[in-house]
Amino acid sequence: MLNQEIVRKFYDIVEKENVVIDEASLLAYSYDSTPQYQAMPDAVISPRNTQEVADIVSVCNQYKIPIVPRGSGTNLCAGTTPTNGGIVLLFKHMNQILEIDEENLTITVQPGVFTKEINDRVQEVGLFYPPDPGSMHISQIGGNISENSGGLRGLKYGVTRDYVMGLEVVLANGDIIRTGGKLAKDVAGYDLTRLIVGSEGTLGIITEATLKLIPKPETKKTMLALYSDLESAAESVSAIIANRIIPATLEFLDQATLKVVEDFAKIGLPTEAKAVLLIEQDGAPEIVERDMKKIAKLCRENGAFDVSVAKTEKEAEELTAARRTALSALSRLKPTTILEDATVPRSEIANMVRSITEIADKYQLTICTFGHAGDGNLHPTCLTDARHQEEIERVDKAFAEIFEKAIELGGTITGEHGVGVMKLPYLHLKVGKAGIDVMRQIKKALDPNNILNPGKIFVQEPKVESRVSEQ
Amino acid sequence: MLNQEIVRKFYDIVEKENVVIDEASLLAYSYDSTPQYQAMPDAVISPRNTQEVADIVSVCNQYKIPIVPRGSGTNLCAGTTPTNGGIVLLFKHMNQILEIDEENLTITVQPGVFTKEINDRVQEVGLFYPPDPGSMHISQIGGNISENSGGLRGLKYGVTRDYVMGLEVVLANGDIIRTGGKLAKDVAGYDLTRLIVGSEGTLGIITEATLKLIPKPETKKTMLALYSDLESAAESVSAIIANRIIPATLEFLDQATLKVVEDFAKIGLPTEAKAVLLIEQDGAPEIVERDMKKIAKLCRENGAFDVSVAKTEKEAEELTAARRTALSALSRLKPTTILEDATVPRSEIANMVRSITEIADKYQLTICTFGHAGDGNLHPTCLTDARHQEEIERVDKAFAEIFEKAIELGGTITGEHGVGVMKLPYLHLKVGKAGIDVMRQIKKALDPNNILNPGKIFVQEPKVESRVSEQ
Known part of the structure; x- marks a missing residue:
């Protein structure tokens, strides 16, 4: 009070x-x-x-x-x-696009601007802001920056961090700093811009951001490849990359997710497939054409029983939109949907998906898996009910095992969602005690009174017990 | 002792x-x-x-x-x-390439590996490590990471920071931490990877790095555009970007530099030109062909009196190599060569070059200017003699004015060289007192005894006087 x-x-x-x-x-x-x-x-x-x-x-x-x-x-x-x-x-009053600079290819925005609005506005002038987190229609750019949001285009285009060129930030002591600028190169001291990106509001409050734009890809094609087993889908991903092709999007859906999405979107998705890859390439028309042909061939060679390229833009949009509904679709089935983002090196996707299935069986849980196969960022999603205490305990145990497995495979506990409170008990698995100590020291130096989003990422004082004890 | x-x-x-x-x-x-x-x-x-x-x-x-x-x-x-x-x-004993991972498109190296060796080795397997600082033939990757080195390809491909995915770092207290990994997405806590990149050895000692690789561009073309005035060259740069073309390289040389380089390299460079743009595009052959035609047209429309595309790979290499000799060539003329890297938003290049000329005249100094026009990273280079105290004082004053002008134009005091000792007196111009305070607090938190490369970037305690007083 x-x-x-x-x-x-x-x-x-x-x-x-x-x-x-x-x-x-x-x-x-x-x-x-x-x-x-x-x-x-x-x-x-x-x-x-x-x-x-x-x-x-x-x-x-x-x-x-x-x-x-x-x-x-x-x-x-x-x-x-x-x-x-x-x-x-x-930030409802601080929601203006301040400038689109077509010469320097930047956009300067206040934190309350919706991500989608940025996308739409820059496309009008032939430019492109690639980061597209699942929630981009309603998410605000300040939140995207604070969480370093990812999205479907991470493989080819990177994440929010890769597009933040400069920030205005209010520090815990009330100081206002400006980092970076409209500069492709700037090495004047520590990279405070990227320290703030993904710091989840714990180091400063973002009040303005200058973002990098790129020329809008001339065209885009979308393809669906169907598999009767998971391994073939994973092998196709490896084969595409091994052939030095980097698609704009390389999404994976398992059969469970596919069925739920089709039931929700009703666009005739092939629910008989055990695994599906949704692949997009963008760029110059001749290159997209060439890449898509090669990708189709590689998918077939690696066991896809069907490969189809969307014939119209509408069909392509329906496919991508359907993928984007995955979380909403899954949420309808059970009272509680817990969506995680364990992430592994791309080469370990098949191993990771297999482990998730085994862990779900072990704890008798329904876990559907979809996600960004191109960048190893998976979304194991547990359909459960928060009111069933005993089941939730099993869910906790299952996810703890999933995170441990991701780390074992050279991965991380969170690819794009952030730590917040939810992953706080697992952070040590990824960064170790020494890593957490460094983060704590930085936090303490910049926010000695611990007023900025306290209780997130890590506990401020090492003594406090967390759900899983630190190692 | x-x-x-x-x-x-x-x-x-x-x-x-x-x-x-x-x-x-x-x-x-x-x-x-x-x-x-x-x-x-x-x-x-x-x-x-x-x-x-x-x-x-x-x-x-x-x-x-x-x-x-x-x-x-x-x-x-x-x-x-x-x-x-x-x-x-x-790091002469820690100079091994530990792994090239073709599936995850990464290379893992020790700090003592030469940058050039990384470039060569990954090209053998059809991959590409884009950062190419001027010194890449002899520079080591640990140094590149500590300084966040840039290079000629910054405009299209970014800088060293954009390719560092994970680090092993020894902290001041002797702790060994591992940051990031072979992960396109990882938001587990603060971005320590990018805090270390460019921190000039003041926050930790890099002992291993995992770098991102991309598919090697299929082909490359090189072009020279000649101008009888600076403005036309700058307008050509703007026109190229405004037409949504991002060349791999977009280098600028003024007449003074051009003459010196030709005298050194003797490849028939057009020394009658007042300004030259060296432009490279890489990628799929059809796209390179198309872009080069468009670029040539835009250069002519914006006042180039001659535009020529290198006919052979040898000719192209000679041009780029000649540009790379600029510093060596300039160094021959006077006992002391002071190369700076004031950087401005791309749209301000003409303004900046004009100001450099005016400042050189004002202080009666010889300053040649060349650099990366595509990313606004200029290299005003003063030919002087360190033994002439009075002249060196004028040099100091001239560079102080150049840095102030860069800041006034929305730029920075250093685009790719780092602060070190040399730019320490000017850091406040870019990041302000509050920005320096933040950096100091981070430094103090991670290195309380100030043992890691002390005296670099900023003075540890605010009291100590610097050459230019803080504002």
Whole structure:
């Protein structure tokens, strides 16, 4: 609970209408898209400019009040759940595209702009912003940057990090810094831009971003390859890369996911297949044509029983859209859907998918798997019910084993969702005790009062017990 | 001076033959490729593996002895000058390519591998490591990573940072951490990989790196466009990008540089031109052909009085090689060559080059300018004589103005050379006092005894006076 004195300070900064403190309204900000996590904030504040953000942060720093910056709350790691109470910061007033610079190929935006809007606007002038997280229709760019969001185009085009050229950031002490700029090359000191990207709001609050754009690919083709076993699909992925072709998208769906998606989207997907690859290539027409022919041949040679290229743009869009519905489609089946993003080197996909199936069997759980085969980023998705305590315990154990397996195969506990609260107990598996120590030291140096999204990524003090003890 | 007890500890770790302490041998490590900076180390040590590095660091941390990790010393910011004495660490025993992984498109190397060797080896299997700093024939990859080296291909392919996927790093406390991996996507905590890249050896010592590779472009073409004025060259650059073409290389040389290079390389360069663009495109043959035609047309439309595409591979190589000799060629003219790398947004190149000329006139100096026009990374190069104190003072003033101008145009004080000692007095111009504070706090958190390459990037304690006072 915030006392009246503090609330009055916030009124002074942003005006009363931009401070929400009634319980009913706060409830909507007590959770994000991550099941099983909820905590009430004390206030929701909507600043109108960078200076107001800085002023809010200064008050919070003075009174040691937690601040959770929040976009649309589409994250899947409980990254914006206000676990320690405090302020949720919204960017509904800071939602402008400030500039599209066609000469330097950049776009400068405020944090509250929707990712989709960036995509649409730059395409109008023949440019392209590649990162396309699953939630891009409703996610905000500030959230994308804070989580270093991935998407379907990671293999060829990289992730959000690869497109952030400069940031304006409010630090815990209220200082405003500007990092990077419209510069392809800049080595003036530590790379603070990329330290902030993916830091989940724990090191600073992003108030402006300059993003890199590239020329829009001239054309795109989409293909579906069907398999009667998983290995053949994985071998096809390896064969494509071994032939030095990098498709724009290389998505994998297992049969369980495929059935659910078809039931949802009803576009005639081949539910008899045990595994499916959805492959897109973009670029100059002659190259796309050539690559797609080669890819089709490689898929057939590696055991695809059917390969079909979408004949029209509409058909292609339906296929990609169907893939994008996977999470929504799966969510309809059971009360609780837990979507994970264990990620492995591309060469280990078949091993990983096989292990997920074994672990699901062992714990008698329904786990569907789909994801970005091209970059090894899989989404094992457990259909369960949070009210069944005993089943949820089995789910926890199963995912712990899945993460351990991913690490064993040279992978990571999270490819694109972030750590947040959800993966916090597993971070040591990837970065070790020494790695966590480094992160803690950086956090402590930049946010000594631990006000910026506290309780995320790691526990602030090593003593505090986490769900899985550190090794 | 190290006392006998400490020297004996180093003997125990790496054996006597890998510890150099005689003055004559140490002299060679008292400077790097940066003119005007020199300081003697107390010892030069060549560890044979990561554990030995960790043991050396632990001793240094205990006795507060500075450590300067050094590759080939090709850096241009005095980044490896042992300004505070202590140990210079060499990687001559840690110079192995550990693995080329053709399935995951990665190469794993020790820090002492030459950049050129990486390039050559991966090309043998049809792969490509794009970063190509000017010194790549003799530079080591550990140094490239520590300085986040750029090169001629930055516009299309990015810089070293964009290819570092994972690192093994020894921290100041002797801990060994592993960051990232063979993973296109990994958001497990803060991005320590990219915090280490470009940190100039001040946060940790790189002992292993996993680098991203891409398929080798099928073909390449090289073109020379000649101009009778600077503006037309700059407008051509803008026009190429505005037409959504991203060449692999887009180099600019002014007449002064051109004359010197021709005098050195003698390949019949057109010294009558006031400005030259050297343009390369790579990729699929049909695309390269198409792009080169378009580029030639755009150059002519924007005032090039001659445009010629290299007819043979040999001719193309001669052109690029000639460009690469620019620094060596310029170095022959005067005793001291000061090469800078003020960088601006691409759209400001003409403004920047014009300002450099004006500043050179104002201080009566000879400054030739060449550089990477595609990414705004210019190399104003002053031909001078370090023994003439009065002239050097004018050089200092001129470069201070050049850096200020770069910042005014939205640029940076260093695009690819790093800060080191040389740019330390100017860092505040780019990142501000608050930005330097953040860097200091990170440094202090990770290296409390200030043993890792001390005196570089910024002064450790804000009190110490620097050449230009902070604003």
